[in-house]
């Protein structure tokens with residue numbers, strides 16, 4: 001039932017595999033036309049139910065949001081909320097994030113948010129902050145854009161800040177992620193250092209975040225500015 005309803009929603013895009021296999025998706029480089037404005041494009045990767053795309057979409061009506069995930073049923077709740085609220089600045093894209101380069105053109109994206117993605121302890125290359133993924137983001141993220149990671153996982157947080165980003169910065173000359181915010185105790189102390197609007201953003205709770213908070217986990221948040229030579 002959820003799959004069928006999602007398929008009918010114009011703001012949920014589910015490109016068939018053959019439409020993107022070895023070729024670019026029809027909206028690559030044309031997302032601003034799709035939204036009908038020149039506003040910044042913000043991606044929520046591994047969006048699940050899309051709490052951030054919907055929540056930030058309301059906080060920042062002057063930005064466009066795209067939630068990406070492979071699981072269509074989860075998107076149903078976010079997509080339904082977008083419909084009920086009559087929001088025009090949110091889309092959902094059902095696809096594998098691995099194919100992100102087929103969906104966005106060079107410098108087309110202003111912000112990337114990764115929220116409670118699986119830490120993928122057994123498969124480092126599948127982590128959404130691995131070198132493999134950072135190499136994909138470097139093409140689509142524009143200079144001055146940001147990369148944001150909010151996570152319960154100490155392993156993913158430490159891996160990102162101590163391994164993958166330093167390795168990327170050392171090995172990819174001309175590209176650099178500069179750390180601008182770092183806390184491993186977001187609600188205990190980090191949040192007080194953010195401005196009022198960002199505090200509102202941080203107080204959006206995803207389904208998984210809520211679960212981890214109920215289990216007493218501390219939440220980590222990293223933010224990087226992206227520089228290109």
Ligand SMILES: C[S@@+](CC[C@H](N)C(=O)[O-])C[C@H]1O[C@@H](n2cnc3c(N)ncnc32)[C@H](O)[C@@H]1O
Pocket residue numbers: 045046047048049050068069070071074095096097098115116117118206207208209
């Ligand atoms: C632990 S859930 C988190 C969902 C949501 N962000 C939240 O906090 O509630 C991880 C999500 O990442 C998605 N995901 C992980 N790797 C992915 C990939 N390579 N492409 C698309 N989706 C992916 C999964 O389908 C799942 O919905």
